[in-house]
Amino acid sequence: xxNRRTFVISSVLGSVATLLPRIPFAATKTDARFIxxxxxxxxxxxxxxxxxxxxxxxxxxxxxxxxxxxxKLDGMFALHPSMTNLYQRYRDxxxxxxxxxxxxxxxxxxxxxxxxxxxxxxxxxxxxxxxxNRALSGMPAAKGRNTDQVAVALAQNVPLVLRGDAAVNSxxxxxxxxxxxxxxxxxxxLYSTDEYFATRLQSALAADGIAGEGMMGTGMGGGxxxxxxxxxxxxSAAGKFLAAADGPRVAVIEVSGWDTHANxxxxxxxxxxxxxxxxxxxxxxxxxLGPAWKDTAMLVVTEFGxxxxxxxxxxxxxxxxxxxxxxxGAIAGGRVxxxxxxxxxxxxxxxRDLKPTLDLxxxxxxxxxxxLGVSENDLETRVxxxxxxxxxxxxxxxxxxA
Amino acid sequence: xxxxxxxxxxxxxxxxxxxxxxxxxxxARDWLxxxxxxxxxxxxxVAGLPSSAVAFQTFAKALRExxxxxxxxxxxxxxxxxxxxxxxxxxxxxxxAIRTEEPFRxxxxxxxxxxxxxxxxxxxxxxxxxxLENEAIRPNVGGRFVDLLLAVEMHPxxxxxxxxxxxxxxxxxxxxxxARRVASDRKLDINENLxxxxxxxxxxxxxxxxxxxDVTTFARSLTGWSVAAARGKESAQAGQFQFRPMAxxxxxxxxLGKRYAEDGLAQPRAILKxxxxxxxxxxxxxxxxARHFIADDPPESAVSRLTKVFLDRDGxxxxxxxxxxxxxxxxxxxxxxxxxxxxxxxSTFRMLDFTPQLPEQMLSxxxxxxxxxxxxGSPAGWPDTASQWDGPDALLKRIxxxxxxxxxxxxxxxxxxxxxSSLGDALAERTRVAISRAExxxxxxxxLLASPEFQRR
Numbered sequence: 001x002x003n004r005r006t007f008v009i010s011s012v013l014g015s016v017a018t019l020l021p022r023i024p025f026a027a028t029k030t031d032a033r034f035i036x037x038x039x040x041x042x043x044x045x046x047x048x049x050x051x052x053x054x055x056x057x058x059x060x061x062x063x064x065x066x067x068x069x070x071x072k073l074d075g076m077f078a079l080h081p082s083m084t085n086l087y088q089r090y091r092d093x094x095x096x097x098x099x100x101x102x103x104x105x106x107x108x109x110x111x112x113x114x115x116x117x118x119x120x121x122x123x124x125x126x127x128x129x130x131x132x133n134r135a136l137s138g139m140p141a142a143k144g145r146n147t148d149q150v151a152v153a154l155a156q157n158v159p160l161v162l163r164g165d166a167a168v169n170s171x172x173x174x175x176x177x178x179x180x181x182x183x184x185x186x187x188x189x190l191y192s193t194d195e196y197f198a199t200r201l202q203s204a205l206a207a208d209g210i211a212g213e214g215m216m217g218t219g220m221g222g223g224x225x226x227x228x229x230x231x232x233x234x235x236s237a238a239g240k241f242l243a244a245a246d247g248p249r250v251a252v253i254e255v256s257g258w259d260t261h262a263n264x265x266x267x268x269x270x271x272x273x274x275x276x277x278x279x280x281x282x283x284x285x286x287x288x289l290g291p292a293w294k295d296t297a298m299l300v301v302t303e304f305g306x307x308x309x310x311x312x313x314x315x316x317x318x319x320x321x322x323x324x325x326x327x328x329g330a331i332a333g334g335r336v337x338x339x340x341x342x343x344x345x346x347x348x349x350x351x352r353d354l355k356p357t358l359d360l361x362x363x364x365x366x367x368x369x370x371x372l373g374v375s376e377n378d379l380e381t382r383v384x385x386x387x388x389x390x391x392x393x394x395x396x397x398x399x400x401x402a
Numbered sequence: 403x404x405x406x407x408x409x410x411x412x413x414x415x416x417x418x419x420x421x422x423x424x425x426x427x428x429x430a431r432d433w434l435x436x437x438x439x440x441x442x443x444x445x446x447x448v449a450g451l452p453s454s455a456v457a458f459q460t461f462a463k464a465l466r467e468x469x470x471x472x473x474x475x476x477x478x479x480x481x482x483x484x485x486x487x488x489x490x491x492x493x494x495x496x497x498x499a500i501r502t503e504e505p506f507r508x509x510x511x512x513x514x515x516x517x518x519x520x521x522x523x524x525x526x527x528x529x530x531x532x533x534l535e536n537e538a539i540r541p542n543v544g545g546r547f548v549d550l551l552l553a554v555e556m557h558p559x560x561x562x563x564x565x566x567x568x569x570x571x572x573x574x575x576x577x578x579x580x581a582r583r584v585a586s587d588r589k590l591d592i593n594e595n596l597x598x599x600x601x602x603x604x605x606x607x608x609x610x611x612x613x614x615x616d617v618t619t620f621a622r623s624l625t626g627w628s629v630a631a632a633r634g635k636e637s638a639q640a641g642q643f644q645f646r647p648m649a650x651x652x653x654x655x656x657x658l659g660k661r662y663a664e665d666g667l668a669q670p671r672a673i674l675k676x677x678x679x680x681x682x683x684x685x686x687x688x689x690x691x692a693r694h695f696i697a698d699d700p701p702e703s704a705v706s707r708l709t710k711v712f713l714d715r716d717g718x719x720x721x722x723x724x725x726x727x728x729x730x731x732x733x734x735x736x737x738x739x740x741x742x743x744x745x746x747x748x749s750t751f752r753m754l755d756f757t758p759q760l761p762e763q764m765l766s767x768x769x770x771x772x773x774x775x776x777x778x779g780s781p782a783g784w785p786d787t788a789s790q791w792d793g794p795d796a797l798l799k800r801i802x803x804x805x806x807x808x809x810x811x812x813x814x815x816x817x818x819x820x821x822x823s824s825l826g827d828a829l830a831e832r833t834r835v836a837i838s839r840a841e842x843x844x845x846x847x848x849x850l851l852a853s854p855e856f857q858r859r
Binding site: 040041062107108109110111112153155156157158160163169170171172176177178179180182183184186187189190191193194196197199200201202203204205207208256259261262310312313315317318350 | 590591593782
């Protein structure tokens with residue numbers, strides 16, 4: 001369903017056409033979809049994916065341990081009991097769970113940790129752009145299209161991972177009434193000598209046309225009861241965007257609320273509620289994508305993990321390695337990929353955190369390369385400079401696409 | 403009206419009200435520096451609001467009701483009461499911001515509130531966030547940084563937001579007593595949240611030279627730094643700062659290479675005082691101020707000048723804020739700061755001289771544009787760079803809101819007059835022409851608010 005603003009777009013686009021020549025849609029060869037979900041606040045990987053088979057797990061985790069898990073992945077790992085949809089994906093071989101993963105970041109600041117995760121560089125030096133933005137120009141999906149037709153941030157503002165030289169789009173649910181066509185046209189005219197404003201307005205109108213008015217008024221009023229503040233609404237919209245034949249192929253969603261310093265809970269509790277909402281949102285995305293799910297890879301990552309031991313307030317403090325999820329119809333799933341370091345005190349990072357044994361950039365490269373067709377040369381030089389130590393993780397996709 | 407008056411009102415202040423550019427007169431720097439020193443009476447909008455202790459007790463009561471009364475009617479009532487309290491606090495903040503004649507001072511209050519951010523999306527903090535601003539920031543913005551820091555870190559909103567009330571020394575009397583009880587499954591220990599954010603965000607900054615060991619040791623020193631009746635018991639002192647020696651980790655602590663002897667409450671206070679005077683703190687604070695007033699990428703010249711003033715004047719805030727006024731970089735003709743939603747809404751209301759009457763009406767634009775007051779969502783506060791606010795969808799939402807404001811105000815305000823009175827010569831010819839050709843007053847206002855020059859400061 002397209003909303004009544006759609007007819008305006010063409011006229012508004014006309015007025016800024018001098019700034020941004022618009023290339024007609026070319027049939028793109030690739031149907032591959034990629035959704036990156038960033039969990040802000042540092043997800044406790046040992047809560048989402050308990051290592052129940054590790055001899056030190058129960059004693060180290062204490063009150064937070066889930067010792068008789070119901071959703072076992074193998075003899076060592078289980079999925080948190082509230083993530084029932086993802087467990088089904090695992091059994092359908094559409095989910096890979098990574099464990100003991102981390103970005104190259106080894107300090108414990110959320111904000112720097114997120115910046116490094118998103119910049120994709122080896123060190124944090126005033127991160128200006130993100131790896132997914134740098135990857136866009138090398139994607140076959142971007143051939144013959146403007147990058148802002150290919151990539152969308154499901155947020156009012158674009159997260160760092162998608163910020164950079166390539167223009168991208170953004171969209172978030174609104175409760176405001178539409179502005180009338182004439183006023184929009186005049187504002188577009190007003191912007192025609194200001195490229196900064198003109199390009200943003202053009203992108204926003206294009207995105208708004210795709211999301212459709214069915215989305216209006218459903219988002220921000222989500223209310224207190226939703227532990228993830230409208231995540232489900234956003235994934236539903238993301239599915240619509242990416243399902244469209246001429247829609248974007250890359251989306252980024254961010255969701256906060258994972259900084260569980262106090263009263264984290266185990267099988268039940270506040271983290272369990274958020275994991276359930278995350279699980280539900282992913283399921284909504286799957287249904288919303290429809291047949292496009294078979295071409296989809298969805299990666300869920302967080303900036304770092306949390307302490308293995310419970311702290312003094314039944315929660316966990318900032319740690320290092322954690323888990324990540326890769327799901328979708330295109331994924332060769334049903335596996336846990338990890339070089340498990342163990343939870344005995346001597347095996348921990350600085351004797352307190354899960355030790356990282358897999359660089360998240362290896363996962364990023366594996367997905368960008370075999371799913372989205374970014375060349376190895378691009379990956380090593382532009383997208384993840386200085387990442388030779390993080391070798392491409394191969395075989396994540398069901399069938400390798402060109 | 404001069405260029406410097408336009409900059410003083412719109413970049414340093416909260417956006418010019420009708421007549422403000424004329425009132426500023428020829429000496430804009432003088433107008434600004436007069437706003438800095440000393441204390442001010444509590445704004446009348448704020449004076450009638452509940453104190454932090456009352457806000458805390460209302461929440462504690464709601465928790466008790468919920469425990470006792472399974473039906474939850476009373477608890478629900480209390481929750482509603484806290485929601486109403488939050489909306490009243492938001493309305494009071496912005497009523498004052500819209501009318502104040504010392505908008506530079508008020509911007510600084512907002513700046514420091516954001517530097518020491520708590521977020522009202524944590525249930526316990528909903529009614530408390532604004533009290534941090536009114537009780538700890540407002541009275542100290544004309545004083546010294548160390549007093550501001552101490553007032554903030556001792557405020558219940560900060561302690562509860564960063565979980566320190568339940569952080570307990572593993573060798574404290576309380577932990578030892580608990581260890582002797584057989585049934586206890588919970589090992590009493592520290593929570594490092596407050597200690598880490600003080601170092602990373604409030605003082606030294608993330609590259610300020612501290613280690614994980616410093617964080618942990620500081621957290622141990624801060625054990626017992628708490629709030630009276632934090633677990634919800636009834637008490638006359640409930641919600642006030644309380645040092646609990648029983649929970650304090652005994653012993654000397656070494657932080658950043660300096661040893662602090664065991665001295666109860668005086669130990670963490672001594673550490674905080676040293677942190678407040680640390681060169682890394684000076685640089686961190688100077689960088690944030692310069693970013694807020696000059697540019698997302700603040701010029702090194704301005705940062706080092708502010709850093710030096712901070713250190714030379716022992717963290718005297720009026721001197722620091724004055725150094726900003728005296729920075730030539732802050733007076734550049736180009737407007738390099740993209741307004742945050744907060745700036746955009748406040749400057750709109752000031753320019754149009756319009757104060758929404760119901761608290762819900764005051765709250766709603768901030769919420770719609772993505773900056774619900776007092777809820778930055780993280781202890782880092784709201785971001786202060788354009789790239790965090792200027793996404794395509796954010797721009798469209800501003801336009802939609804601008805057009806809704808136009809519909810409401812179009813018959814009452816002449817957009818060309820309002821624009822000229824608030825932006826002066828900074829109003830572009832192109833915008834003037836577009837407004838004069840608008841089909842209605844409503845559309846004219848939408849164009850004025852949507853114009854590039856109104857969206858920057």
